[in-house]
Amino acid sequence: MRAFRTALFSVVLAVLSLFLSLAVFADIERDGKVVIAIDPGHGGIDGGSDAGTYPEKVYNMKLAQYLRDCLNEDERFSAVLTREEDIYLHFVPRVRAAVDAGADVLISMHCNTFEQSYVGGCTAFVSRIEKYSAGTLAGMLLDAISTSGIYRGRVDTRVDTGDSLGVYYWDEEHQWDMPGRPDLGIPSDYYSINMFGSKFGIPAIIVEHGYLSNPGDLAILDDDDNLRAIARAEADAIISYYTGHEHVFGEIEIDYPSNCAYAGTESRRCVICGARSGISQLEENPEGHFWRATYYSPATCTSDGYAEYVCQITYNLNQKGDPREVHKKQEVIPATGHDYETLEDSQPGHGSNGRLWQRCRNCGDEILEIRTGDGHDFEEQSYTPPTCTEPGSRVLLSTVCGFISEEVIEPSGHRYEVTEDSEPTHLEDGRHVEICAVCGDEITEIRPAEGHSFEEESVIPPTCTEPGKKMLKCSICGDEISEEIPAAGHSETEGPDGRIVCSVCGEVIREASETTGSAQPDDPAETGESSGDAAEENKEDEDGTRKTVIIIASAAAAAAVVAGIVIGIIKSRKAG
Secondary structure, eight states: OHHOOOOOOHHOOOOOOOOOOOOOEOOHHOOOOEEEEEEEOOOOTBBOOOOOSSSSHHHHHHHHHHHHHHTTTSSSSEEEEOOOOOOOOOOOHHHHHHHHHHHHHEEEEEEEEOSSOHHHOOEEEEESSGGGGOOOHHHHHHHHTTTTOOOEEEEOOOOOOTTTOOOOOOOTTTTTOOOTTGOOOOOOOOOOOHHHHHHOOOEEEEEEEETTTTTHHHHHHHHHHHHHHHHHHHHHHHHHHHHSSOOOOOOEEEOOOOOOSSOOEEEETTTTOOOOEEEEEEEEEEOOEEEEEEEHHHEOOOOOOOEEEEEEHHHHHHTTTTSSOEEEEEEEEEOOOEEEEEEEEEEBBTTTTTTEEEETTTOEEEEEEEEOOOOOOOOOOOOOOOSSSOOOOOOOOETTTTOEEHHHOOOOOOOOOEEEEOOOOOSSEEEEEEEEEOOOEEEEEEEEOOOEEEEEEEEEEOSSSSSSEEEETTTTOOOOEEEEEEOOOEEEEEEETSSSSTTTOEEEEGGGGGOOOOOOOOOOHTOOOOOOHHOOOOOHHHHHHHHHHHHHHHHHHHHHHHHHHHHHHHHHHOOO
């Protein structure tokens, strides 16, 4: 396999030599050492996977140190670690350590884990950006690891699925994520080491050396001799990749552009392995922002808009551990002004007006300008004046064109004047009278009198047989009136001697003889008579009693008259 790759590199070199007439050929000794940045994954409070005998960070650090030592044995290479101690670093500080070292590649050392223990093998992840993918070197590293007995997996990429702001995108010009802007390029890398390596112009490879959750892989990785052997194999692969050919350096190109956070760099890259030569720093660009709107209110034709922006470069860096402040700005967007289109443009003439009618294409605002024509030279032909309630009319004739215009004159309406305005008293009504000064139409409003306000002056109470009297007096004018209070009537009650007397005045109403003398009728229930028949008989008895009393009284009166006559006759005889 290694011999095949060497042969392939030779063929590629021969082809490129024919076409790259401007290429600069140089060997590695002329341009200095190949710099390899090695990143021990996780660290400090981030132990990584805990599926192995030790936390993942322990395996990662050992592999990184062993690989560094192996590479530094070769004078053509300089290997540096992104961290020397057991501390946690965010992603940006890791990548910036590689940038500051002038690294040609960044290799991040990791071990994997999975829920099912039968899953095992080594894998690698490279950037989705072809210029910084280093896929060939990643494959050679997996070949080297597989010499230990760990299954050789594949080299892969992983796409960023986005966050609350939407899917990220990456392009050559900006090299920074911009949510919701697929027009800028392809989706960026999911893993931050790959993504920020590409942003800062360094191929970054994540190497998963095996699964700590797999018993076979773990048995190999738990042995320090195996770890040293893996590191030696990886070092040989790296040395072979960068020295197995004569470097062919292209023109100077920008590794990453200067921005508001960092000055960029430029270099020449070997067209075969990507090793850099002649690295130099670009001028700083403090205004090199990449703005993303977090709030936007658009301007209208008449009102200013407003926007708030965050610099996506410093935002991305801050998210991944760079301590610098996120750059922000606000902007007032001037009103756009109307953009009118003409809907009508007619000129005035005799007896007709012209119009200029325009409408704004943006907001629909309209302007209507009336262009007054010469007008008709009218003479009045007839006139009917309006009344208060009926319209009038006027007929006009143009002496120029003969046009007849009939004008309807609206009714003038009543013009009322107040002719009487009197307030009511308590005895007399008031009046409000208005009369139209034009037609004499009259409106009369009667304001009713308030009337007397009587108060009680004195009271003569009624008796049982005599009516009483109440005297009332008007509190306004003093007029007096009296009201009769009906007699109260006797209140009958039975006295101790059986007579019926008034309980109020004590007057005898009926003697005892008037209430006795006739036996009470038998109980209807005992006699078998109906209650209706009994009531009828009681009524007849009462009527008979009244008749008997009347007859007796009449007889007594007649007897008294006769006795008087007899006494008179006797006295006359005695006198004679």
